[in-house]
Amino acid sequence: MIFGIICAKIILMKRSKKIPIIDVKKYGGKQVAILGNKIIASGNSLEEVLTKAKKKAPTRPLNEFKVFSVPKTLAVIYYA
Numbered sequence: 260m261i262f263g264i265i266c267a268k269i270i271l272m273k274r275s276k277k278i279p280i281i282d283v284k285k286y287g288g289k290q291v292a293i294l295g296n297k298i299i300a301s302g303n304s305l306e307e308v309l310t311k312a313k314k315k316a317p318t319r320p321l322n323e324f325k326v327f328s329v330p331k332t333l334a335v336i337y338y339a
Contacts, residue, residue, distance in 0.1 A: 279298055289329055292308045
């Protein structure tokens with residue numbers, strides 16, 4: 260159920276704003292932080308990802324980072 264919510268959120272964001280294509284082979288099973296149009300940090304936990312992201316962009320507030328959990332395998336979502 261959580262996976263469906265995350266994927267639905269990604270699809271909605273693709274419609275409204277540009278986000279980078281996330282390589283499932285590289286980031287599968289991890290969490291990634293996106294700032295602007297770029298993946299700036301990745302890790303196994305939210306705390307690790309946010310720590311790395313704040314080191315790369317220390318002046319940016321946390322609400323500007325988008326954090327996603329990347330599924331371990333490629334999934335296809337159908338919607339009408």
